Amino acid sequence: MTADLTPSPPPGVDPNTPSIARVYDYFLGGKDNFAADRELAEQVLTVAPNARTTARANRDFLVRATEAVAEAGIDQFVDLGTGVPTSPNVHEVAQRINQDTRVVYVDNDPIVLCHARALLAGTRPDVIAVEGDLREPKEILENREVTAHIDFTRPVAVLLVAMLHLLTDEDGPGRLVEAIRDRMVPGSYLVLSHVWDDPAGVARAAAEEYARKGASAPVVPRTRQQVERFFDGFELIEPGLVHLDQWRPTEGMINAGVDDRFGLCAVGRKP
Numbered sequence: 001m002t003a004d005l006t007p008s009p010p011p012g013v014d015p016n017t018p019s020i021a022r023v024y025d026y027f028l029g030g031k032d033n034f035a036a037d038r039e040l041a042e043q044v045l046t047v048a049p050n051a052r053t054t055a056r057a058n059r060d061f062l063v064r065a066t067e068a069v070a071e072a073g074i075d076q077f078v079d080l081g082t083g084v085p086t087s088p089n090v091h092e093v094a095q096r097i098n099q100d101t102r103v104v105y106v107d108n109d110p111i112v113l114c115h116a117r118a119l120l121a122g123t124r125p126d127v128i129a130v131e132g133d134l135r136e137p138k139e140i141l142e143n144r145e146v147t148a149h150i151d152f153t154r155p156v157a158v159l160l161v162a163m164l165h166l167l168t169d170e171d172g173p174g175r176l177v178e179a180i181r182d183r184m185v186p187g188s189y190l191v192l193s194h195v196w197d198d199p200a201g202v203a204r205a206a207a208e209e210y211a212r213k214g215a216s217a218p219v220v221p222r223t224r225q226q227v228e229r230f231f232d233g234f235e236l237i238e239p240g241l242v243h244l245d246q247w248r249p250t251e252g253m254i255n256a257g258v259d260d261r262f263g264l265c266a267v268g269r270k271p
């Protein structure tokens with residue numbers, strides 16, 4: 001008899017339901033994914049061959065935007081919909097600029113929390129990971145761990161990167177952003193990226209694959225106008241709402257090209 005050496009998933013993790021976090025991890029070349037996640041990812045690539053490049057471009061935007069906001073003086077970050085830890089993580093980027101930066105990671109996927117806590121255990125006390133569902137924004141903003149860690153009387157950066165398109169209109173993504181904005185003092189920042197409802201319908205075709213395979217959350221592409229509306233009450237910093245590879249590009253960065261643009265992003269400052 002041969003022993004089954006397949007590692008068992010951590011408690012609470014269902015390996016048979018494709019998880020948004022693990023599919024994204026697969027696109028980024030990570031190892032924290034199961035067969036069901038890889039199957040869905042490969043299916044998505046048949047209708048959206050640039051999904052992998054888009055995931056990379058999204059993660060690179062997150063890094064550049066975190067740097068920009070940290071350089072503007074922000075030393076507290078709330079990363080909502082964190083994803084499986086991917087180097088460099090938000091705290092690593094921000095703490096390169098100010099080593100006293102505090103970061104809260106929030107996600108509702110058990111594998112994300114398991115890895116985030118393992119990664120952070122024994123490191124600095126200024127970085128924590130909290131379980132929370134963004135469909136309940138009040139609970140997150142009033143969570144005692146969050147409020148003990150983040151001083152909302154001072155400017156803060158809230159990251160909603162590749163996150164709001166996982167909420168349907170009924171889930172209230174606008175309500176979530178409003179609750180965050182109301183909690184922020186002037187000088188705070190909102191960092192946001194979102195799957196674009198491209199005219200060729202590629203993002204919608206990919207979204208259908210997520211639905212067909214019963215992924216852990218739906219994917220809801222939105223138009224430019226719909227994404228822009230999430231920034232009501234914020235002033236967009238340069239260069240405004242653009243495609244992922246157009247936000248303050250750096251030398252040597254992947255330039256997606258016009259046919260490879262399925263994400264929109266921007267950084268807003270509360271005046």
Ligand SMILES: C[S@@+](CC[C@H](N)C(=O)[O-])C[C@H]1O[C@@H](n2cnc3c(N)ncnc32)[C@H](O)[C@@H]1O
Pocket residue numbers: 020021024058059062080081082083084106107108109112132133134135160161162163166217
């Ligand atoms: C595509 S990943 C993005 C990760 C990271 N923000 C980035 O852009 O690199 C989206 C993350 O949002 C999380 N998520 C999805 N729906 C959520 C919800 N309702 N509440 C909290 N987290 C959620 C998923 O578990 C996943 O980790």
